[in-house]
Amino acid sequence: MYKLLKKVKEINPLVLHYTNNVTITDCANTTLAIGASPLMSFSYEEVDDIVKVSSSVVINIGTMNSELLDLYVLAGKTANKYNKPVILDPVGVFATKARTDLTNKLLNEVKFDVIRGNISEIQFIGGLDVKGKGVDSFDDGSDASFIVKEVAKKLECVVVASGKTDVISDGDKIYKISNGTPKLKFITGTGCMSTSLIGSFLPCAEEKIDAAVMGTLVMSLCGELANRENPSIGSFKTRLFDEMFILNEDTCNKYGKIELAQLKFSL
């Protein structure tokens, strides 16, 4: 799976983003750092043209710009039309009725290949009660494997729940990643950037779940590596990009903590 790091640099996929205004620059730089090409658009006029030439499409509802709500849906449907892998980041889906409504509409009208959120977002999408504040997650560290797998089955796609332990499932297999550092929560956009990374790997992977695992791993592992000397938060962000740019298979082999998990109980 670590071979995807080389492959993304060879293929240099064009990752089209319909995303929020807060983390858009960092998402573009993340995509570049890993070896893909970002493209961001806020235009209805070019959806068809631009989705057609993209390698994958990222839809991130982060700032919920009123004039973009229909654009997210149109972009998702166009991605399906052209068989482009499409990934959803339902930022703060639990926070407001407007976010819930938009996410429902997206899930009903678009077939997503991957959905990535924090554990609160994924739980909400799965229909469970959710504790979360604003767009941030309530993460008590309990095992999210069951809910992630169930949501993946229900929505027939790969689901990623970022958290203390990241959990990824396609409804069958479950991967857990235990890399990371709490410091990642003190810079904005690490979730969005993970989504951009998954969008970068999706056009390169034979199995969608491999792309989701790699995208998630890159953020968590590079966060961990960036934090080795316990830098303060400005320096930490700089080093996070440093680590992403130089990450290779050897480093993943040495430090990556990916586990193919078994559910103890199956319903």
Add this chain to the structure above:
Amino acid sequence: MYKLLKKVKEINPLVLHYTNNVTITDCANTTLAIGASPLMSFSYEEVDDIVKVSSSVVINIGTMNSELLDLYVLAGKTANKYNKPVILDPVGVFATKARTDLTNKLLNEVKFDVIRGNISEIQFIGGLDVKGKGVDSFDDGSDASFIVKEVAKKLECVVVASGKTDVISDGDKIYKISNGTPKLKFITGTGCMSTSLIGSFLPCAEEKIDAAVMGTLVMSLCGELANRENPSIGSFKTRLFDEMFILNEDTCNKYGKIELAQLKFSL
């Protein structure tokens, strides 16, 4: 007052921003660095839902997006409706009629708890002649105490004028902060970030003016500390966030230059 640094980390307030597209990422990261949670929205659909769960509301008219002008007003009124502390950053209010009109409308329809601007913006709001270029301030270093106090009285809120010396008044007390470095003017958004900091402290402070003083101090003091080795501007920005993240009471006690000022002449 320095205890607010600990309190904001305990309370972790949700600071809702209706803000500009230039400094939005830095404002989010500032809010996180100080221990609060940022939330940015550009959506009419979720105003009521989202203001209701926020701890404070920041309104910053920086890039004057046409489609957001009504949103700023709606957000401010909704903040009043739910008794959420609300703070205005009237970026470049003197620069165009559209900015003046919007600020007038906001001041007429919304009761603000704090207004923060550079000295040119505050002077303009106070009805005086203003020298300023674009959205930047003309600051000749002369004492702004009188005008800041008068504007605070007139608008019945706390007013902050950032400058060589920062001046904060609630119409009664006047604080002056003489920390800082000219280098802060060579990165975009330090004013906006101060406003986000005030928004972070407001839900934690018993006296509004304390939140305004602390938010202003954090930016000026961390700028001063970040500049100790005279780094160039890219490194300076990194260090500014480093300093904000690690700032504590001891450092404030040691380096903070806050003065409770007396007006020499009262009219």
Add this chain to the structure above:
Amino acid sequence: MYKLLKKVKEINPLVLHYTNNVTITDCANTTLAIGASPLMSFSYEEVDDIVKVSSSVVINIGTMNSELLDLYVLAGKTANKYNKPVILDPVGVFATKARTDLTNKLLNEVKFDVIRGNISEIQFIGGLDVKGKGVDSFDDGSDASFIVKEVAKKLECVVVASGKTDVISDGDKIYKISNGTPKLKFITGTGCMSTSLIGSFLPCAEEKIDAAVMGTLVMSLCGELANRENPSIGSFKTRLFDEMFILNEDTCNKYGKIELAQLKFSL
């Protein structure tokens, strides 16, 4: 020409940007680093007021926000009305019909002083076949002098094609800059930032082409200098701003590789 570095700091021109959401912060910080003042607006209401007081106007169609398409045109026409130097960055003009249409409209209704793009964008504007992906350039290192000069003649303005070698022409003279580093392509916005730099120098230069050469040089040279110790990408971006902020005539004299070129064949 290097004297412009000092002059921009003396004049401190107000560089008004109508630009994209991805690189807007970096463009503002670039403008500040070089000694000018950035101003970004997304408002129809203030175009006339704000163009009138600006020193130059930058139009960058990067994210093609639907609601801004008319604003770009209005801003350009208003810049012409007030005789303000105006510069176009036709990001990804070849990528979609909507981008081509907008650029055509801009070129037909606005008289630009400078157009800056990557070689693919400039070739497309010149009516040639283009290889490019998304908004990135296909640059095989072949000499772009002829096409740049022809486009400059055709559009009666200064044209800049950024690439391995940067080429700048006013339809008569041709300058080539061979500073730079491939690493510049791994952070988003270096093209946009070059455009902002040109916008910063335009109000300070007697010859428009000098402003275009200097703006282009600053980015390529500072990229080269920032890369001296081969930092990874996060550190590289920090150093890029460090270098821009401290760049002076001596450094340009020592490291700048500007060549006034001759076309071997003239048609």
